[in-house]
Amino acid sequence: MLEKVAWMNLLFDFYGQLLTNRQKVFMDLYYAQDFSLGEIAEEYQVTRQAVYDTLKRAEQTLSHYEDKLGLVAKYNSELDKLSAVAALLDESGAVDRDSKVRQARKIIDGILNM
Amino acid sequence: MLEKVAWMNLLFDFYGQLLTNRQKVFMDLYYAQDFSLGEIAEEYQVTRQAVYDTLKRAEQTLSHYEDKLGLVAKYNSELDKLSAVAALLDESGAVDRDSKVRQARKIIDGILNM
Numbered sequence: 001m002l003e004k005v006a007w008m009n010l011l012f013d014f015y016g017q018l019l020t021n022r023q024k025v026f027m028d029l030y031y032a033q034d035f036s037l038g039e040i041a042e043e044y045q046v047t048r049q050a051v052y053d054t055l056k057r058a059e060q061t062l063s064h065y066e067d068k069l070g071l072v073a074k075y076n077s078e079l080d081k082l083s084a085v086a087a088l089l090d091e092s093g094a095v096d097r098d099s100k101v102r103q104a105r106k107i108i109d110g111i112l113n114m
Numbered sequence: 115m116l117e118k119v120a121w122m123n124l125l126f127d128f129y130g131q132l133l134t135n136r137q138k139v140f141m142d143l144y145y146a147q148d149f150s151l152g153e154i155a156e157e158y159q160v161t162r163q164a165v166y167d168t169l170k171r172a173e174q175t176l177s178h179y180e181d182k183l184g185l186v187a188k189y190n191s192e193l194d195k196l197s198a199v200a201a202l203l204d205e206s207g208a209v210d211r212d213s214k215v216r217q218a219r220k221i222i223d224g225i226l227n228m
Contacts, residue, residue, distance in 0.1 A: 017182045068131045071185055081225055082196075085218040092214035100206035101215065104199040111195055 005031055011062040014072050018065060023058035030055055082112060119145055125176040128186050132179060137172035144169055196222060 008031045016024055029035040029043075030051075037055075041048045066072050086108050094101040122145045130138055143149040143157075144165075151169075155162045180186050200222050208215040 014185065015183065069129065071128065078192075078225055078228075081221050085199075085221050088214045088218040088221075092208070092212045092218075094206070094208040094212050094215050098206045098208050100202045101208050104202035104206075107195050107199050107202075111192055114192075 008059065008062070010072050010076075011059075011066055014075075015062050015065040019058050019061060023054055023061070026051060026054050027058050079112065082108060086112065122173065122176070124186050124190075125173075125180055128189075129176050129179040133172050133175060137168055137175070140165060140168050141172050193226065196226060200226065 008027070012027050012031065016027065019027065026040055026044075029040050030037070035043075037048045037051045040051045044051070086105065089095055089101060089105050089108075092101075095105050096102075122141070126141050126145060130141065133141065140154055140158075143154050144151070149157075151162045151165045154165045158165070200219065203209055203215060203219050203222075209219050210216075
């Protein structure tokens with residue numbers, strides 16, 4: 001489940017702007033802010049089933065775009081490579097010896113933590 | 115014009131799978147393979163205007179997705195940062211002194227040339 005939450009949050013980061021406003025709000029509450037279906041239903045005066053359906057539709061839309069474009073997968077693969085770069089620089093010890101390498105390492109951290 | 119070509123090729127790399135088959139083919143011929151409108155028209159037995167309209171529509175679709183999602187802009191900004199990292203490592207000379215830094219530098223090259 002946690003993995004699904006992380007994945008949905010990633011998909012939402014990439015493709016969320018293609019959702020309807022209501023889908024965006026419910027996805028944010030459910031996946032990013034950890035509201036329950038019941039809590040969202042109460043807050044928006046709709047049935048629990050309506051919340052579920054809206055989320056389901058939104059998830060399908062996000063997954064559809066990722067199936068077509070694969071941009072999250074591509075991004076993840078680049079982050080993996082970049083983590084390997086960071087690890088190599090750390091292991092080399094060059095970060096401690098050289099201010100330019102240190103600066104490079106900081107930029108990498110900036111990208112990894114975006 | 116060249117800048118537009120590079121930009122369209124980038125947009126096509128990211129969002130091309132959202133186009134129709136005919137749009138994909140014409141975009142590829144026109145922007146990636148440098149065919150003229152007339153050449154595409156002849157090849158596909160349609161008018162030059164029909165080719166133009168298909169390309170226009172495709173460009174609008176690609177631009178629409180980039181306006182919404184901004185993933186190409188985000189990607190470009192990360193590549194800029196990564197180029198800065200590569201330059202810093204090169205300037206530091208650590209690449210010549212340290213095999214781990216050299217390995218890291220190679221991975222970065224791999225990402226930059228993808």
